[in-house]
Amino acid sequence: MILIAHRGNIDGKQVERENTISYILEALGRGYDVEIDIRYIDAGNNNGAFYLGHDDPQEVCPDDILVNDHTWVHAKDIRTFKMLLDSEVSNTFFHQSDDTTLTSSGYMWTQPGKELTSRSIQVMPEYVSQEFSRVCHAICSDYVGEYEL
DSSP: OEEEEETTOSSSOOTTTTTOHHHHHHHHHTTOEEEEEEEEEOOSTTOOEEEEOSSSOOEEOOHHHHTOTTEEEEESSHHHHHHHHTTTOSSEEOOSSOSEEEOTTSOEEEOTTSOOOTTEEEEOGGGTTOOOOTTSSEEEETTGGGSOO
């Protein structure tokens, strides 16, 4: 079972630290996978970059985080998703309101409370008081530290 720290959160939301390089590296260092939010910002003259950040770009995402097999890269818009698919990123996805979204690595990023399979990543079960399912491939949560590694 893979445990994915949502935006780097392990023991609850820490909004001021989410999607920051130091927080992501901390979660990876503790043995968790990490879901990160990415958007591509074009500075002109082909000088764009991938930025971490849920609502707004926060800081440039280093390549060693972006292409890490233990990061799950949530593209925040369709243009960013296309660029990620054309790059070396292992696990990326884009969604808006779908119950389940297929990731580039063939797993089903499954929204809270929706049907789960052995290929599912159970997302934020705490949002709907959904019991943790051991049927899944992975779980993504702000409280991933509460589940056994």
